[in-house]
Amino acid sequence: MTVTERDIEQCLRGVTDPNTGRDFVATKSVKKIRVDGDDVNVDLQIGYPAKSQHESLKRLVHDAVAALPGVARVHVSLSQRTTSHAVQRGVKLVPGVKNIVAVASGKGGVGKSTTAANLALALAAEGATVGVLDADIYGPSQPMMLGLAGRPESKDGKTLEPLEAYGVQAMSIGFLIDTDTPMVWRGPMVTQALEQLLKDTNWRDLDYLIVDMPPGTGDIQLTLAQKVPVTGAVIVTTPQDIALIDARKGLKMFEKVGVPIVGIVENMSIHVCSNCGHAEHIFGEGGAERMCRDYKVPFLGSLPLDIQIREQADSGRPSVIANPDGAAANAYKAIARKVAIFVAQKAEDFSTKFPNIVVQNT
Numbered sequence: 001m002t003v004t005e006r007d008i009e010q011c012l013r014g015v016t017d018p019n020t021g022r023d024f025v026a027t028k029s030v031k032k033i034r035v036d037g038d039d040v041n042v043d044l045q046i047g048y049p050a051k052s053q054h055e056s057l058k059r060l061v062h063d064a065v066a067a068l069p070g071v072a073r074v075h076v077s078l079s080q081r082t083t084s085h086a087v088q089r090g091v092k093l094v095p096g097v098k099n100i101v102a103v104a105s106g107k108g109g110v111g112k113s114t115t116a117a118n119l120a121l122a123l124a125a126e127g128a129t130v131g132v133l134d135a136d137i138y139g140p141s142q143p144m145m146l147g148l149a150g151r152p153e154s155k156d157g158k159t160l161e162p163l164e165a166y167g168v169q170a171m172s173i174g175f176l177i178d179t180d181t182p183m184v185w186r187g188p189m190v191t192q193a194l195e196q197l198l199k200d201t202n203w204r205d206l207d208y209l210i211v212d213m214p215p216g217t218g219d220i221q222l223t224l225a226q227k228v229p230v231t232g233a234v235i236v237t238t239p240q241d242i243a244l245i246d247a248r249k250g251l252k253m254f255e256k257v258g259v260p261i262v263g264i265v266e267n268m269s270i271h272v273c274s275n276c277g278h279a280e281h282i283f284g285e286g287g288a289e290r291m292c293r294d295y296k297v298p299f300l301g302s303l304p305l306d307i308q309i310r311e312q313a314d315s316g317r318p319s320v321i322a323n324p325d326g327a328a329a330n331a332y333k334a335i336a337r338k339v340a341i342f343v344a345q346k347a348e349d350f351s352t353k354f355p356n357i358v359v360q361n362t
Contacts, residue, residue, distance in 0.1 A: 047344035106246025134172030147316025
């Protein structure tokens with residue numbers, strides 16, 4: 001029996017990508033099928049970074065195709081590609097940045113900055129080119145979390161070169177001021193400073209720019225949400241009712257300005273005693289999942305209240321770097337894949353492509 005390209009395609013319609021929950025044909029991941037007698041070659045291209053998943057995805061496709069009658073040998077190649085995706089209407093993309101993901105919370109102290117740093121590092125570990133913009137002008141924390149010090153250079157006197165840590169590009173007001181210097185600025189000055197940090201930084205071909213947003217939902221956050229081209233927003237909260245109240249306000253703020261909600265991360269969801277192993281929901285249980293049901297947004301995952309996560313972030317080596325195979329790092333990587341898949345499934349942005357103009361005699 002001779003196998004055909006149509007047979008292979010039909011087979012792949014029944015093979016589900018475990019990361020997206022959809023088959024490889026539906027996600028347009030099958031780029032080319034070549035059949036030479038009983039030899040089959042399948043070229044796949046996924047739209048999200050998942051370097052750690054490549055071999056398992058190739059094996060999944062290989063085994064499905066190899067089971068077809070008339071197939072003797074199967075070769076599967078897999079690549080990944082990230083494109084620019086649509087943002088708020090009327091907001092232009094930033095040069096050198098394909099997608100911007102805001103990490104926000106309604107209030108401080110819920111682990112937003114730690115989540116932002118680990119999310120960026122997890123995306124980079126999966127093969128993406130990633131940057132971090134520390135948008136918390138009053139309390140910048142990314143320099144410490146990424147273990148960065150020093151001032152950015154300017155090669156042309158107009159733009160700043162981002163600093164780099166663990167393969168991630170970073171920019172923060174913390175690079176430009178002394179650690180003990182308070183930012184006694186009013187809202188308009190803060191907004192202007194942040195816009196300059198975003199647009200006057202020489203970002204180098206980023207697939208994702210993770211923006212560590214300031215806590216709250218005031219004038220500064222609203223202005224940023226309206227002026228920064230955001231592909232989607234991740235909301236970080238704890239299960240505690242008082243944190244969820246503010247998280248709901250943050251979610252509604254993004255909805256009002258047309259920024260899609262990627263999903264919600266529940267931080268400090270459970271504490272496991274390092275001595276006796278007793279597990280306790282110190283800040284409540286299931287709050288973020290209930291919020292997800294109420295607003296029909298995805299639940300991205302939960303993270304424990306763990307002293308190691310705090311110690312690793314404070315030391316400048318966040319969990320994804322300090323213990324890349326640990327439970328916390330794997331949780332951050334799983335969240336990162338969900339974020340990237342959400343972005344990949346959005347409509348592509350074609351605003352940078354000039355339309356073809358055809359003049360016809362009518």
